[in-house]
Amino acid sequence: MIKLPSSIYNSTKLVFIVMISLVLVFILNNVWQFISHIDELSFSKDSSLVTSDFSYTIDRDNSLDIKTLIKNKESKALFIPSLANDIPYELGHQSYWVKININNNTANIQSVVLHADNSRLAFFDVYKVNAILESTTQIAQQKPTPEQETLLDVFPHVAFDLLEKSTVQVIAHIKSNGPPNIPLILYSKENFDKRTDYVQMTFGIFIGIMLLMAAYNFVLFFATKDKVYLVYIGYLLSAFIVIAGVTGYGYLIFSKQIQYIIHEYSLFLDYFMIFFLLLFSLYFLRYDQIKGKFYRVGLTSCLLLILVAFYSLTLDQIAQTKLFFSIQPIFILYALFIIFRRLSKDFAWARFYFISWLPFLAGAAIQPLVLLNYVDSTFITRNAFLFAVMIEITFMAFALAERMRRNEQDRIHDISYHDFTKLPRKSMLENAMNEMKNSGENDFCVLIIKPEHIEQISLYIDDKANAALFKRLSRRLSSLFIHNDAIVELSSNHEKICFLENNCLAIIVNHEKNQQDLPILIKSIQQLISETFQIDDLKLPLSAVIGVANHPEHGSANYLLINHALLAVNDAQLVYGRWAYYQSEKSDHTSYLLKLATDLKAAIEHNTLAIYHQPQIDLKTLRVCSSECLIRWDHHREGFISPDIFIPLAEDLGLINQLTLWVIKRSLAQHQQILVNNNHMVSINISGKDIAHEHFFTNALSIIEESGIAAEKIILELTESASISHNQQSLELIQKLGDLGFTISIDDFGTGYSSMAQISHLPFQELKVDRQFVENVNDDHKRKTIAEATVKMAKGLGLEVVAEGINSQEDEDTLRSFGCDIGQGYYYAKPMPIDDYLDWLASQNNGRTQKRIDLDGEFIPADKI
Known part of the structure; x- marks a missing residue:
């Protein structure tokens, strides 16, 4: 292209x-x-053909009749001269008598039509007055055809002839069932026919546009399931019906009965039009996605509109009109407020919708003023709302199209950019590689940059701070790359850095354009990143590890190149310069691990793993008080595989939660066998990754409930406490487990990220001192001091203390002297399969270990915190 x-x-x-x-x-x-x-089709005031003058009287109690007006001279004085447009029609129950003197100024017979431009007349009686005989003749149409009858409903009129050079006086008795203004207009027969044709054509265009818009948006709704299109259809239909009632074109498409209903409930329907317009504003501007206070106020306003609409049905027409025009501005002002609020922020693309309100407001203001006789009636002003809605829905259609385009842009942006960091995703990196290969540029590499120890840092900061860190890194690196043409642009915005989901940044280096050796570029990157960055009050001296994969040497497929660069990052952590090329021979090890993970999943599903039990001894009574359940895997091909290999593998590949649930289920099933003849507890290991899993809590509880074992008999040993110490949801879950009666123990204290600072604010009841501080504790003074301080601090916090790694009588005596509660280690027994463990328990002396039986007392677990 x-x-x-x-x-x-x-x-x-x-x-x-x-x-x-x-x-x-x-x-x-x-x-x-x-x-x-x-x-211009009507006879003007200065017409050379036909002229007229008007006068009127108001029949407030509807007591006058035509005979009285003709024969009673005092009644004749009631008529007040006026221009046709100046007759003061107003809301009320009164009727109007209008006298019109019509002059034929030509020597020819003129066929004249008197048109009352209001389709909601209660009656329109026209009398021709014979001044000499003081009598009248009611002018009536010949029996109309159905088509003529429809035209009479839409365009109330009477036709009569004017003799040459003559004057005719007619009196019209009129009353409106709707808007009070009843413009009386004189036409020649030919021009009146033209007018009806033009107006019907205008109505037809409007009807066609409305129905076409409704059908099109109905299709869009089914295609996108976006409720805004359904609300837009609701507005189109409500506006369509309201204008049908006001203009009378409903007679052209509905039956008379339906049009009469529309006339009767016209103001009631007006409420629904405002309802849909306000609801459309909320959905169009995406307030429904935020669900904030403005959305709630908007929905409440919509509900209030409906309630007021039904209440208005209990009022007479005058009260209904006053109520509607009193509250309508309030809701329109609220709609305008939420529009301006969006436009002032990030919705400049909604400008078409804002523009659509301009004709709507103009039409909504002008037409009522015309109908209430505050503004002169012309074809444009009398149909101002119809024209306004036509223009409005056109701009609304533009606005919806722009919204759809913007939604598509946002969708593409979401696909292309990371949510938190707003940096390009991997897909943009792959697109850039495809473009290079398509253009014949094959000599390039993928370079992946990972801040060292970022996983540990991420444990102590939230997602917002983590995103801010990478944004800052990206800005600094972008300043380094801005003038370097060898760093390939990933987007039209000249972005060169991609964010990968595992806290890495990635770039593409075009070797053909690179004017410096790659190690120099890498050193520049590392030097820039090693500068101090600050997150809140924490200053972090960051270094960077970098992995490189060359195309096509290390892979021709994009995903392979990226994955190989990621593997090179792992290798880079082990070398002095903290960067490395991908080494293909090491991929064999990766393939081995992936195959092992597949076998592990199968072992879980087919129950071919095993649970071993290692007893835990009360150091005061020497009774066996519990056993720790340890998972073992005897692989059908590889033989015994250490948990140090397959448990991290399960964590990396997302199998850990499934594995832990299997351990819980199997351990509790075996503990039921133990409880037949022994009264002790069971200790099961879970990790911070388990706690963070969305469904762990409910799944684990379900398994425990099915086992029938009381929570008081179960100890949950939690590893990686640092991973949950800043996670409120995990803390709440641990608290729930404690409240249910489970004993929560922190495992391997003193190693990894465990610390007394962690324990002091986490809801644990038991602390387990790691074996490296317990084994041969008397052989090293520093180790002995650390062990003693740890036990005493834990006891000071009210925690029960378990020492793992007791391998001798001396270890046991020393830990007991420190105040340690429970001991575990090879001195008592190695981990055993369930059958061996049951035999071992049976060999004990009344539940006491055979190592020493000279102590007395009962095991008393620490109080739950």
């Missing part, structure tokens, strides 16, 4: 916009000329 230069593209785009704008201006000008011409 040939790409145009940006200057040519922008110029072409500008020319296209100008051309489209000119076409639109031309169309709008012609439409305006056409609409304006409709008002």
